[in-house]
Amino acid sequence: MSTTTDKPVIAMDVFEQYESKVRSYSRSFPTVFKKAKGHTLWDVNDKEYIDFFAGAGALNYGHNNDKMKNLLIKYLEEDAITHSLDMATVARGEFLKKFDEVILKPRNLDYKVMFPGPTGTNTVESALKIARKVTGRNTVISFTNGFHGMTIGSLSVTGNASKRGGAGIPLNNSVFMPFDNYVENTSSIEYIEAFLENSSSGVDLPAAMILETVQGEGGINAASYDWLRNMEKICRKFDILLIVDDVQAGCGRTGTFFSFEPAGITPDIVCLSKSIGGYGLPMALTLIKSEYDIWAPGEHNGTFRGNNLAFIAATEALTYWETNKFSQEISKKAEMMSSFVDFIIHEYSELNATKRGRGLMQGVACEKAEISERICEEAFKRGLLMETSGPEGEVFKFLPPLTIDQAGLEKGFQIVEDSIKSVLNN
Structure with a gap:
């Protein structure tokens, strides 16, 4: 009988031979990973990598969090329910109660939770x-x-041209307006309000506005709190529902559980996914103000909306938010990151770079996109996972697990600086 050590090492050509050309991250990080813990991964050659990627924001609590892992193992050993559609289960009920007690009630939020x-x-x-x-x-x-x-409705409200092009059909029923500071030092508030006021503007009164408080894929563009408050005022004035997409910026990524909390706004609908599952397990929530929860039973459904393993991990993840301690820790690390970004921009003026982001979701926007791409490639060679974002990939961004320690951050920052030096000197 063969043992684990007898198994042949999987090589990259396996993925090139069998997998679709649509794969992307395996091209950015061309190695085969086998193990991960906290903020560190190892590949089949035992090379170590610091994680400034965190599953594109799905691993806020790190890889293989011990408390969550032990609960998952125990749950599986008990032959408890794993798949349940939207049937009632103990795991589902415990998550709902905990989410209400730890997240919604302390923030005076009256949302119905939809899976x-x-x-x-x-x-x-x-x-x-x-x-x-x-x-x-x-x-x-x-x-x-x-x-x-990346599905049709979501693509219709997504700006990226290459991703929209993959739809294969016209994307309708959406209108794009300028995000905060889209044109430098120019407010879009009056522009948007003028369009809505003018019946001849060509813009029909919309059902909703959907926005990210910090645009992840779009270039780590952080909206000011004033802009967010003004967007909410416009929505209230014209009876438009405000949807905040907190899929990446939420679950503590910007310092508070919801990214919109410091702005003092209350969206009508909130979208959560990625790290809400705690352990990197697939899970999503749609939070809907109670008065708008007018669904008929089964009017929106899905086979895998009852991931009980995710409920178990997600419930444990909420313990991080029972006090302000975790949020305060994130803020301290965010200050470290902000100082490092300032240092890079000042010390390496050849980048012609600008600062982006908020919390532990920050980035450096370079004048030339190819520079950002080369820095990420060099960082990977030196043992750091980091990706680009923005319309041209001009931003190299920092998205580590929120649980990363100071030593891990400093080690990652050193690799980034060494990578910048290497790229600028070649």
Whole structure:
């Protein structure tokens, strides 16, 4: 009988031979990974990598979190329910109670919790549908450089041209407006309000506006709190539902559980996925103000909206938010990251770079996109996972697990600086 050590090492050519050309991250990180813990991964050659990628924001609590792992193992050993559609289970009920007690009640939020399916695009699709159902209108306003998912409805409110091109059909019923500071030092507030005021503008009164408070895929563009408050005022003035896509920026990524908390706004609908599953397990939530929860039973459903393993891990993840301690720790690390970004921009003026982001979701936007790409490639060779974002891939971004320690951050920062030096000197 063969043992684990007898198994042949999987090589990259396996993926090139059998897998579709659509794969992307395996091209950016061309190695075969076998193990991960906390903020570190190892490949089949035992090379170590610091993780400044965190599953594109799905691993806020790190890889193989011990408390979650032990609960999952125990749950599996007890032959408890794993798949349940939307049937009632103990794991589902415990998550709902904990989410209400730890997240919603302390923030005075009156939301019904919907499980729309396991991914970010599922929650966005359901948000668009309920907004249209509530208002009886079709159009949705989204924003330049926004990213909301890869299915047809989500793509219709996504700005990226290459991703929209993959739809294969016209993408309708959406209107794009300028995000905050889309044109430098120019507010889009008056522009948007003027369009809505003017019946001859060509913009129908929309069902909803959908926005990210920090645009992840779009270039780590952070909206100011004033801009967010003004967007909410416009929505209230014109009876438009406000949808905040917190799929990547939520679950503590910007310092507070919801990214919109410091702005003091209350969206009508909130989209959550990625790290809500705690352990990197597929899970998504759509939070809907109670008065707008007018779904008929089964009107929006999905086979995998009952991932009980995710419920177990997600319930444990919520313990991080029982006090302000975790949020304060994130803020301290965010200050370290912000100082490092300032240092890079000042010390390496050849980058002609600008600062982007908020919390532990920050980036450096280079004048030339190819520079950012080369820095990420060099960082990978030196043992750091980091990706680019922005319309041209001009931003190299930092998205480590929120649980990373100071030593891990500093080690990652050193690799980034060494990579910048290497690229600029060649």
